[in-house]
Amino acid sequence: MNFDFSEKEREKKSALSGWLGKEFPEPFPPLDRNRLEEWTKDFLHKAASLDFLLTTGNDPALCRETPYSEMLLSVLLGEELARFTPSLALSLETSCRLFGWLLARYGDEDQRRRYLLPLQQGTLLGTVALAESSANFPDTGVRTEGRKKDGVFLLRGKKTLVVNAPLADCLAVSGVTDEGRAFFLLPRRSPGLAYEGPLDTLGFQHLFLAHLSLDDCQVAATDVIGPFADDQPFHELSLRQQLILACVSLGILEKALFGAQKRAGEKRENGKPLRAQQEIGFKLAEMFTLYQTAQWLLYRAAWMLENTIPEAEITVQAAKVFITEAAEEVARSAMQIAAGEGFLSGNELEACFRDARFGPVSGETSEVLRMRIAEACLAKYQTR
Amino acid sequence: MDFSFTEEQLLFKEQVLKFARKEIVPRCQEHDLKGEFDFQSFRKLGEFGLLGLHFPEEYGGSGADVVTATLAGEALGEAGVDGGLTLSYGAHTYLCADTLFRHGTEAHKKRYLPKLISGEWIGCMGLTEPGAGSDVTSLATKAVKDGDSYILNGSKMFITNGPIADVAVVYARTSQGKERHEGISAFIVEKGDPGFTPGNKLNKMGVRTSYTSALFFEDCRIPADRLLGKEGEGFWMSMETVEWDRSTLIAPFLGGMAFVLEKACRYSLERRQFGRLIAEFQAIKHKIADIRIFYEAARSLVYRIAWCKDQGRPVNHLEAAVAKLFIGDWSLIPANHAVMIHGGYGYCHEYDVERTFRDSRLAPIGGGTSEIQKMIISRLMS
Numbered sequence: 001m002n003f004d005f006s007e008k009e010r011e012k013k014s015a016l017s018g019w020l021g022k023e024f025p026e027p028f029p030p031l032d033r034n035r036l037e038e039w040t041k042d043f044l045h046k047a048a049s050l051d052f053l054l055t056t057g058n059d060p061a062l063c064r065e066t067p068y069s070e071m072l073l074s075v076l077l078g079e080e081l082a083r084f085t086p087s088l089a090l091s092l093e094t095s096c097r098l099f100g101w102l103l104a105r106y107g108d109e110d111q112r113r114r115y116l117l118p119l120q121q122g123t124l125l126g127t128v129a130l131a132e133s134s135a136n137f138p139d140t141g142v143r144t145e146g147r148k149k150d151g152v153f154l155l156r157g158k159k160t161l162v163v164n165a166p167l168a169d170c171l172a173v174s175g176v177t178d179e180g181r182a183f184f185l186l187p188r189r190s191p192g193l194a195y196e197g198p199l200d201t202l203g204f205q206h207l208f209l210a211h212l213s214l215d216d217c218q219v220a221a222t223d224v225i226g227p228f229a230d231d232q233p234f235h236e237l238s239l240r241q242q243l244i245l246a247c248v249s250l251g252i253l254e255k256a257l258f259g260a261q262k263r264a265g266e267k268r269e270n271g272k273p274l275r276a277q278q279e280i281g282f283k284l285a286e287m288f289t290l291y292q293t294a295q296w297l298l299y300r301a302a303w304m305l306e307n308t309i310p311e312a313e314i315t316v317q318a319a320k321v322f323i324t325e326a327a328e329e330v331a332r333s334a335m336q337i338a339a340g341e342g343f344l345s346g347n348e349l350e351a352c353f354r355d356a357r358f359g360p361v362s363g364e365t366s367e368v369l370r371m372r373i374a375e376a377c378l379a380k381y382q383t384r
Numbered sequence: 385m386d387f388s389f390t391e392e393q394l395l396f397k398e399q400v401l402k403f404a405r406k407e408i409v410p411r412c413q414e415h416d417l418k419g420e421f422d423f424q425s426f427r428k429l430g431e432f433g434l435l436g437l438h439f440p441e442e443y444g445g446s447g448a449d450v451v452t453a454t455l456a457g458e459a460l461g462e463a464g465v466d467g468g469l470t471l472s473y474g475a476h477t478y479l480c481a482d483t484l485f486r487h488g489t490e491a492h493k494k495r496y497l498p499k500l501i502s503g504e505w506i507g508c509m510g511l512t513e514p515g516a517g518s519d520v521t522s523l524a525t526k527a528v529k530d531g532d533s534y535i536l537n538g539s540k541m542f543i544t545n546g547p548i549a550d551v552a553v554v555y556a557r558t559s560q561g562k563e564r565h566e567g568i569s570a571f572i573v574e575k576g577d578p579g580f581t582p583g584n585k586l587n588k589m590g591v592r593t594s595y596t597s598a599l600f601f602e603d604c605r606i607p608a609d610r611l612l613g614k615e616g617e618g619f620w621m622s623m624e625t626v627e628w629d630r631s632t633l634i635a636p637f638l639g640g641m642a643f644v645l646e647k648a649c650r651y652s653l654e655r656r657q658f659g660r661l662i663a664e665f666q667a668i669k670h671k672i673a674d675i676r677i678f679y680e681a682a683r684s685l686v687y688r689i690a691w692c693k694d695q696g697r698p699v700n701h702l703e704a705a706v707a708k709l710f711i712g713d714w715s716l717i718p719a720n721h722a723v724m725i726h727g728g729y730g731y732c733h734e735y736d737v738e739r740t741f742r743d744s745r746l747a748p749i750g751g752g753t754s755e756i757q758k759m760i761i762s763r764l765m766s
Contacts, residue, residue: 001451002386003688009385072385265766281762285709288761292706296684300387307388318680321673367670370677374669377676381649 009073012052016080019050024084033198036206037167040125043088048122053077053092055120058100060112067105067236071306075247075298082251086355087206089251093244094163095119098237099126102172102183106225106233115170115185127164128183128237129173129212132157144175144214146184146224153177153224155184155192155217161362165210166195172225173214174234181234182226184219192217203354239305239313241363242320246298249327249359253294256327256352257287260334263341263349274337283333290326298323314376317369324359325366331356387684389451396448397455403432404463412466412593416739419585419592421548425469430503434460435477439485443497454635454690461639464736467743468593470636471750475544475594476500478628480507483553483570487612487621492572496551508545510554510573510599511622513538518756520555520622521564525601527556527571532608534558534571536579536601546597547582550575554599555622558615568618572610579604590742623699629751630704631690637715637747638686640740641679644722647737648672651726662725671725675718682711702764709757712748719744 005013023046047053056077062069074097081089096119103116103126118124132143144157155175165171171193172183186193197210226233261284264275274280301319304312331352335342342349360366389397408425415422429435437453439445448456460470481500484492484507499505516523525538536556540546552573559567573580583598612621649672652663662668685707692700722737723730730737748754 001388001390001687001691003684003691005385261765275762275766278759282755282758284765285705285758285761288765289706289709292703293681293685293710296688297681299385300684301680303385303387309388314676315680318677322677322681370670370673371666373673373676377645377672378649378653378663378669381646381653 005076009076012056012073013076013080015050016053016077020080020084033205036208040088040091040167040208044092044122044125046122047092048120054096054100054122057097058104058116058120060104060116063101063104066306066308068240068305068308071240071243072299072302075243075302078244078247079250079254079295079298082248083254084251085206086248086252086255087204089248090204090244091125091164091207093248094128095126095168097244098128098240099168099170099172101240102128102225102233102237105236106183110222111185111225118169124169125164125167126170126172127162127168129159129162129165129171130234130237130241131160131162133160142174142176142181144173146175146177146182146219148177151221153184153219153221155186155214155219157214159212159214161199162210162212164208165212166197167208171212173212177224177227180227180229181231182224182228183233184217185223185225186214186217186219190217190219201358203351203356203358205351238364239316242316242369243298243302243305245359245363246301246316246320246323249324249356250294250298252352252355252359253291253323253327253330256331256334256349256356257284257291259348259352260284260287260337263334263338280337283337287330287333290330294319294323294326311376314373317364317373320363321360321366321369321373324356324362327356327359387687389455393449393452393455396452397459400432400434400456400459401463404460404465407432408460408469409464412464412469413733413736413739415593416466416468417592417733419587421472421593421595422469426472426506427503429469429473430501434473435481435503436497436501437477439481439497439501443485443493444501445497450631450690450693451687454631454686457632457635458639458642458686461636462642463639464643464740465636466591466593466739467636467640467746468591471591471633471746472506472545472594474628474633474636475509476507478632479509479625480545480549480551480553482628483509483612483621483625484551484572486624487570487617488572489609491609492612496572500551505550506545506548508543508549508552509625510540510543510546510552512540512542514541514598517542518753521568521619523555523557523568525554525556527558527569529558529608530605533605534608534611536571536573536604536606538601540599540601542586542596543582543599544594544596546599547585547595549582552599553612554601555618556601561616565619567616568622569615570612570618570621571606572612573601573604573606577604577606590739590745592742626701626704626752627689627693627699630699630707631686631693633751634708634711634747635686635690637711637744638679638682640744641675641682641715641718644718644737644740645672645675645679647735647740648675648722648725651729655727668725671721675721678714678718682714685710701760705752705757705760705764708752709748709754709761712754712757715744715747 057074146153171186192215194213195210267274301315436445437448527534558569561567581600585595719741
């Protein structure tokens, strides 16, 4: 047992924090949505100068050995990025730690050369397209279908709420074939691929999100990952996604907490700082308690997954539910502390409030995960 | 980072679970309903080695680390040992015996530790007073040196094991310092010391098998060599117990969450309503999930405090308060959910979850209320 960061973890976390502080002056500038693509690509290009940000969690040698290599380090970096800007964190984590990981673990050498290498060099943004309106990933029931015809696959179906679309240079789209489920690698402007979006959303203003329509998109056999005999790769991807959503929510939680703390220290009421009012001090204490609890739960869940500890899956699911909901609670309290000012658009705490709403509804919702957690708990006693 | 336990730690936790389920748990309900301390079970804890887990072997202990001791506490809760017995065990071992071990002379250790570790004697700690609860620095019990003796006057309140304690570590003011925490000293008081009288046991809502009472000191004369450490060091000694309180003492509440999870699962797989098992209803599943989620969330907070103590690090009061606040406030939710899942039966003494619900109500009160934890966190945050 060791609750301290390892040398490597401390070093990378601190390097990322230092780099972000140096490259991007605080507070994070408001971005013009029309210039977001340019800004994101520029960020990726700069990020490549850090030798780990785009490569952690997608080293092919490590990924081939275990599905969850560098999971703890991944969430540490994700947390750091999300504290900086949640939109960018989710975008980059989806690209590097989901799309990149998929290629590293299941892609062939040619696919890795064509897609993973540019991703790691900061010249490619990727994504995974999983959800459908009638199929909650990772359950089977996916309707997107890849039919084989004349040596190529024709991909047909719809995907919803795809992070990074339509900006992503390459999309890994999940679908079914006659031989099992697979991922189809689609370049951004493939014939037959249409985007609905970028979608207007409550929060995550700097994130691209779109629905996809796939109308007989041609995919060469060399751009297919799979088909797989079982759902294991999808399951692995789902667990990774849950941790990413949890770590991004933790970053939002931290932003809200420390933003509110700063506000409570600056504003004075009745001749003393707001934080000296017991009700405000207690609220901050409750927020801080959720913060520390969420942080340790995230680290432990990531560590358990990385080390294939029994029941890691339940812990990851518990972490996703607890942390995303804690972020909402803390963001709500932060806005309350900031009072009317926290309600104004452009205020950091107002953005946290809107951003935090995404966690519990994204990926697998809190309700779905609670069902899964309960079923796993009940199964332990059903079999005896 | 590494969140793993050693094989020995896990094996020991398993052994404690088995022992508790076989030897202790079958007796809990009867004693809880009668509100009686279970002397037999307490001695069995001693025979099993739990009362001296972390003490050196020379005094009858096992030399275990704090993480192991915390896992043992968690196992007792997980097995379904009532909160009264685990509270008595915690107060005896970590608040009384450990203070004697850390600050007593060799003669003190030889006299008290073997008897406390075996369970032959029962120990308690006298800190809280009628007018000094969460604000311990306002304690008013006085100790005045008189030749080779100290004379104690005052009273203590809500003392776990008070009516049955053979030995007590008692905090009293020997002088008035500049700061309120200065001038507090710790003394050893034995049953039968002239002027020392324990009060009658209080009738409590939960943790009913632990006896709680006032302690009265009326010109209580004790030998001067019963002073622990030096005069004025008492406040810091009492603060050391915080680490134990936030790890080993709250560990049974953590285990209690696992216990009610098991009870809730088993019951919902037996109980049928509307032609199907209640486990099939989403509302029940969501409650079961919440119990598990809070249990998972709480674990690392407790283990971390224990691990830091094993590393010899001074207590981090911010983290300790966070652990206490979270376990205190949030352990009520699993217990409440378990009662709700059991419906009307959950309200009846016959069902363990009813007792756990009552016992868990102490978590946000004992050892520093949740409000005090919030004050500490709020102050240290800034």
